[in-house]
Amino acid sequence: MQTSNDTAAALLPLVGGPANVTSVAHCVTRLRLGLADRSLVDEEALRALPGVLGVVDDDTYQIVLGPGVVGEVAARVEALLAPRTTAEELASLGAELRERRRQRNATPVKKALRRIANVFVPLIPALIGCGVLAGLGGLLVNAGWLPGLTPALAAVSSAFMALIAVFVGYQTAKEFGGTPVLGGAVAAVVVYPGVAKVTAFGVHLAPGQGGVLGALAAALLGTYVERWCRGRLPGALDVLLTPAVTVLVAGMVTLYGLMFAAGAVSSAIGTAADWLLTTTGAFAGLVLGGLFLPLVMLGLHQALIPIHTTLIEQQGYTVLLPVLAMAGAGQVGAALAVYVRLRHDTSLRTTIRSALPAGLLGVGEPLIYGVSLPLGRPFLTACAGGAAGGAFVGFFAMLGDRVGATAIGPSGWALFPLLAGNRSPALTAAIYAGGLLTGYGVGFLATYVTLRPGASDLGPLGAARPSRGTMEGGSDSAPRKDHVERS
Structure with missing residues (x-):
């Protein structure tokens, strides 16, 4: 079994070695590395590393490892980095990193949202x-x-x-x-x-x-x-x-x-939150549930933490989190459809099997970056599933049955112990479970219908890319003789 020590020791050479790492931090699921030169990263080998669920090239280079594991790996990486460079070298690398961050994050609103998220x-x-x-x-x-x-x-x-x-x-x-x-x-x-x-x-x-x-x-x-x-x-x-x-x-x-x-x-x-769900609940749920996955993909979902916290302070629970959690249900449904539809892509099915448990517990990054986003269409159909689940929960809010969460962080099935509302615990849990099942079902059906066998050769948002598993210019389902399974 791959330990946190093994993972840390294996990933350091793949990100350019200790001298290329200028900072180490982590959130709930991601190891966030500041890198002096991102061209030194061997991303393909990094994605294939056991324990790595995905990578995100953002203001920091983010490696998705999952909850619990990420803290252990981050601590081990920090231990392996010390001592690493002289003060002068570190200052030079830090200055270069700050300049790259400034160029990559030129939008003031985006920078402000991320800094506020870092507070919470x-x-x-x-x-x-x-x-x-x-x-x-x-x-x-x-x-x-x-x-x-x-x-x-x-x-x-x-x-x-x-x-x-x-x-x-x-x-x-x-x-x-x-x-x-x-x-x-x-x-x-x-x-x-x-x-x-x-x-x-x-x-x-x-x-x-x-x-x-x-x-x-x-x-x-x-x-x-x-x-x-x-x-x-x-x-x-x-x-x-x-x-x-x-x-x-x-x-x-x-x-x-x-x-x-x-x-x-x-x-x-x-x-506003009360009015939104009690007056336009089904429509509001559809919009919020459908748009949340793109926010997660961009890392901007954390900017909602102050709003959730404010609602918990005022009302004892946030009514927005259960609606937004439906996006993860749509993601799970879409991944299951990919698993069934692309039964000959053993590498992709292996990725889904390893990422699905985390997805059921509300950790969506492995499925986003390892499955739906690379394929394109499944990302859009996952959003459709999230919209349907959100509309389900929002519809009951219009009827006066409010579903909320007493804390933020978990979603999916992990949110059940944190559910609260203005009805009995059993009814609150039943409405939330109904939303999850709706998200699973719509995400699965929308993906199954729109995804063709062999569609693993689609690029982001469904754009065609050079074929790896099909014959160039031929049928999507016709295998190439030189086909090599993805790691």
């Missing part, structure tokens, strides 16, 4: 853990079991959410170049109980008003104030005055402006 991604494990415990506590309360334990369980599951603004502030300052603890200190103003004594715009503030959006704005302002002070105060005064001025200025602006404004935005998000 490290918080996902705590959101998942607390969400699972909150769901368990709810089940115990509804069943009347262990009444002496449920208050303690509620305290454990709710403490993080009560102070999440502090963590958001810390991560915001860290991401945008400030002192993390100062970001946390400024954001703590948002949840401090004493703000109830402060009057702004003629009304008393409420602790937590503005939520994570207020904390994000407060810490971002604090970071800019800190950087402004650092460049203008001499060293002796900088130690004393910069932290004080940062907390004072950012804190006062937060109290007398940001909390009020962010509170209005947060309330609008909650109102």
Whole structure:
């Protein structure tokens, strides 16, 4: 069995060796490497490496390894890289990498969304853990079991959410170049109980008003104030005055402006989400479920994390996540159709068998980058399946049966322990399961009907590419004599 040590040692030479790696990071499923020269990457060999589920060439070079494994591999890669280069070499590689990033990500909106996502991604494990415990506590309360334990369980599951603004502030300052603890200190103003004594715009503030959006704005302002002070105060005064001025200025602006404004935005998000699903539920679900896979493909789905977190703060669950999770169901259905339809492509079927369990649990990247996107049409039909599943869940929202999730991160079948809503747990789970089955079915049928045997020779979005498994200029199903199976 391939271990994380084996995977790390095997992939380093394929990305140009240790000297070509300038940074190492990871998210829930992807190892993110900064590379000095991407032309040194042997992508074909990297994709064929056991344990590698796909690669994404983005602002960082991303290797899809799956949850759990990615953290172990990232730690091992970091261990293998130290020591690797001199300080001068590292500075030179870093400067080159920053320039390449600047050229590749020229869109300000795209850069801003990714930086905001970077603030929230490290918080996902705590959101998942607390969400699972909150769901368990709810089940115990509804069943009347262990009444002496449920208050303690509620305290454990709710403490993080009560102070999440502090963590958001810390991560915001860290991401945008400030002192993390100062970001946390400024954001703590948002949840401090004493703000109830402060009057702004003629009304008393409420602790937590503005939520994570207020904390994000407060810490971002604090970071800019800190950087402004650092460049203008001499060293002796900088130690004393910069932290004080940062907390004072950012804190006062937060109290007398940001909390009020962010509170209005947060309330609008909650109102809009409720209206969207209760009024236009089926159509909204169709659109959201159908467009989510392209967002995942671009890595922009993480920009929705602040919205999910805001809804969880306000309502106890996010009604958007179960709808968006239907995209993964469409992806699974499409992959199953490819597996049945292209029965002679043993390499592709092997890829599907290895990636399908992760897909059922909501990790869609292996199927996206290993199956549907390279084939083209299955990616579009997977989106159709996601749209159908989203419309199913949205239709029930129009009837007043809301399905939500108490945490973000998992989807697919892994989301069941995190489901919540305004109906019984059984009905909530049944609606979500019905959406999954709809997504599977429509994704399968749409793919099976539109995909021809031998269509593994289609390029992205169905464009023809040089044949590897068929005769040039002949039938799609006629095998070539020099056919070589893909690894």
